[in-house]
Amino acid sequence: MQNLNPARIIVRRGRDLMIIGALVLLAGLVIGSIGLLTVLLFSSPVFGLGAMGIGVLVVLTGLALMARGLSLRTENEPAKMVAQALSSGLGADYTFIRNLSRRGLGYIDGVLVGPPGVLVFRIHDQPGVFMNEGADWLERKGGGAYSLSRLSLTRECVADVVALRKYLAARNLAHVPVYAIVVFTHPSATITARQPNVPIADLRSLLNVIRGDYMREARIDAKSVQATVKAIYE
DSSP states (O other): OEEEOOHHHHHHHHHHHHHHHHHHHHHHHHHHHHHHHHHHHOSOOHHHHHHHHHHHHHHHHHHHHHHHHHHOOSOOHHHHHHHHHHHTTOOTTOEEEEEEEETTTEEEEEEEEETTEEEEEEEEOOOEEEEEETTEEEEEOTTOOEEEOSOOHHHHHHHHHHHHHHHHHTTTOTTSOEEEEEEEOOTTEEEEEESOSSOEEETTTHHHHHHHTGGGSOOSOHHHHHHHHHHHHO
16 A cells, blocks of 8 residues: 655645745735825825724734744645555555645545545544534543533544545546545543544444445456546646
């Protein structure tokens, strides 16, 4: 199995955001300076105060863009653990792409591309006792009863699937099927399920789960597999 991390794309995107943010910040300072000069030089401060307010907003926007550029992570350690668990059971016709972040697609923990199609991963790396019912997640804390959790792993995973299907369709790959799975990587996490909308697994059960669902049949040819990897990774 090929294991890829598009770090260069993420680094480039972060650099672009930093440059755009710096330009927006500079524009905000210019607008604010014009407003300040107007207030100082003219008796009617309405225009000047308005320009200063707009300048402050533009400066804050620039700072937010720069902070976003700095915050983009170039690695996803839980996704690396998933890749290691997959590598022992998958051959060279499979490619796992982790830490995926692209315009028009958003952020996805990882995707597996192979003859069965594409499998989207939503990965949770925290300990706890969890139960999945349909699209809802319950959590038990301190040995008490299960209560509704703030986790929305299933819905987030489904949203990633929808986004990836649209992304592939725009690149003439609408025939490539896209599936989903939620994976827990922490060794202390306990998971159970009742009629889950999306398959769930931990690292120990991961290969068995995908063999019983995603890998049941080959659905696309090698050319489509290569085109899909290229569309997602390059």
